Amino acid sequence: MATQNTKTLARLMMAPSVIALLVWMVIPLSMTLYYSFQNYNLLTPQNVSFGGFFNYQYFYTDPAFFTAIWNTLILVVGVLAITVIGGIAIGLLLDQPIFGQGIVRILVISPFFVMPPVAALIWKNMIMHPSYGVLADIAKFFGLQPVDWFAQYPLFSVIVIVAWQWLPFATLILLTALQSLDGEQKEAAEMDGANFVNRFIYLTLPHLSRAITVVILIQTIFLLGIYAEILVTTNGGPGYASTNLTFLIYRTARLGYDVGGGAAGGIIAVVLANIVAIFLMRAVGKNLDK
């Protein structure tokens, strides 16, 4: 069908999307790059000067920088661990014949549709609040001292909230993959004498590997940019205890009015995201070829 006419037309039809995304990518990114070499503070906009690598140096030598990188890493890995393992477990559970499967499914996936500020506020106030939260009520019921989650374990608390939001996503994808496992394969394995554990290790897990890869990579993209959950719960604190890279840049740029510093942080974030992105593109690209 690839006649010359069609090709020209195809280009015209792709143009608006491609141009829009190109502009949206190139202009702000080059601005960020430019700002990152300037001394530019929004409070003193008249004193803009070339700063060389000062902003990068400033960002790099800031002790908060490594804390933020570390927190980002813990946040991403922690959430991934919980959601992938939990997702497989719940996926297997929902793959069993149960009564009311449709409703159970709906209940399980619901947290994904809750907007981040709402999710964070529900957990902050109604579940994890040290005096009035449900967890505190439970602790009191057993005669224990309630935990002040956000003061004592700020990063862990954020991880719990984010994992709650993303568990449904992992579950749904892994369940979809589980359901596409050929029933005859399972029966053949059963005839071959494989028990449940063997079937899981030799049949189910390899079948899920692609879905697990996709879950890990896609969640990583979103988890690197976690923002609203931190903003409404801990606001990055205490100190920098729950500040990730996104939040640190936001603090520098919007709260510190430091355009240059924020831009340098932004460029660092782009570089880190690209490293992750390369892996993702490979995986998704491979699946495209299948």
Next chain:
Amino acid sequence: MGSITLKNVQKHFGEAKVIPSVDLEITDGEFVVFVGPSGSGKSTLLRLIAGLEDVTGGTITIDGKDVTEAAPAARGLAMVFQSYALYPHMSVRKNIAFPLKMAKMEQSKIDKKVEDAARILNLSDYLERRPGQLSGGQRQRVAIGRAIVREPSAFLFDEPLSNLDAALRGTMRLEISDLHNQLKTTMIYVTHDQIEAMTMADKIVVLNRGNIEQVGSPMELYNTPRNLFVAGFIGSPRMNLIEGEYAQSKGAKTAGIRPEHMTLSKESGLWKGTVSVAEHLGADTFLHLDVDGIGKMTARASGEFGAHHGDTVYLTPDETRLHRFDDKGLRIAG
């Protein structure tokens, strides 16, 4: 009218020369079958004629008019696709009417033509159904109906029966031949199945790697295959090809004898063989033999000739039906 001429038609996909150069003459009213193994370029050739692909070089003429650059719809051809390509969201009636609607025909005329086509194809009771509710054979007929109503100068069929089961394929084969007899319109039919080619064609075009190996009537190809490829491709079961001493004694590199052109005996003959598998079809029995000094051969016996695995059978070729090929694989005349 529907005479089609291809002159030096070429198609390259990048470096790959799918069709190096093809010349072909199709006269009005002919039933032409393009046959060849997969990758032989037969579908590509059809799509070039249809205008669904651009030619890399050469010209295509329909009824004396150069259509090389013309859009598919402007060529006055109709095509039946392998997957039928019915519009799933339209009823049978709308599917058949679609090309007429595109041609901006009056609604009353459209209705009449659709009814007529449906009657010819036994689809009258199904006009309001969707393609999804039809059987494979019915879908096939809708696809044909959609082609008929346009009154094209030629029909193009791209492996139309390959998605049907064996029994239905036989029926549809007859129906399409019947249709050709009624309409007397040029038809070009692509298939990899030599039985379809033999049973339906006025003229068979055997393709291999983008080249035409031979053009001729079914019996011409059967009786005088131009080379080893055609010899091996046309006829079922396949021709036995024998090299070595026997072929040399006949002055050839390769000698070919069809399974049906050998006399069989349990007592004596030129070659002695042992039956490895006997396929009993009823009227005929196909014997797969290991023949001393030659190797594997296939022979056709009548159903009454009782032979089973392990039996010894003697074969004698009918030398008037022997095919001889030289060391380039080309037929030696006479």
Next chain:
Amino acid sequence: MARKSTTQSKIVWTVIAWVVALVIFFPILYAVITSFKTEPEAIDGFSLIPSGTFENYITVQTQRDYFKPFTNSVILSIGSTILALIFAIPAAWAMAFAPTRRTKDILMWMLSTKMMPAVAVLLPIYILFRNFGLLDTRIGLTIMLTLINLPIVVWMLYTYFREIPGEILEAARMDGANLWKEIVYVLTPMAVPGIASTLLLNIILAWNEAFWTIQLSTTNAAPLTAFIASFSSPQGLFWAKLSAASTMAIAPILILGWFSQKQLVRGLTFGAVK
């Protein structure tokens, strides 16, 4: 392995599954319950039975003008989705039906824009928006949401379009349909289910987008994400009212989400898992 009686094991699995499902759903359920409590009730220990007051819903509207951010959310999510579809439908069509050697690269590149950390371009976007007077405007946020979701929309449509057999479009071409008619009579009707799923998923994503909407709006154009986030400042304990606002903010999208479970998987995995 001897098989237990199937009903017996089914009951066991059912109980486990329901317990897990209810634990996961609990925070949402508890917020809904709390929204029907009075403020003193809300902080008076654990209770699943509210007094059943609608007071909070009324207060949220009268004191905080809930309807305004709600309207903004509706306009932004639907507006940006329709805009994205207008851009994406032709592009996805071209990629699915007239692919070239570069099509895959373009798709990959579009995906890569989605990986650019938003915070990296926060300042330039903020400054551009300020200079063009787009801060805290619905137009500005609509453009923003369109651009960030455009790659997903193109990808989703592409995976749907690719499933439409090319032979059908060729048949239409043979039948004399020009490109316009091909799109109107053949492609669009066949693509409607895919477009609808894309629409649904994108509305959900736009509704819940909580970085740009919070950064680029203050009051006029603020959608529900920014509105709810403004409750985070500890200006007293208004949990019942917060719950009422939250319930209203998530209810419409929760219902849409239930309908789009399957499309969600496909859309968010860029067609890699179906």
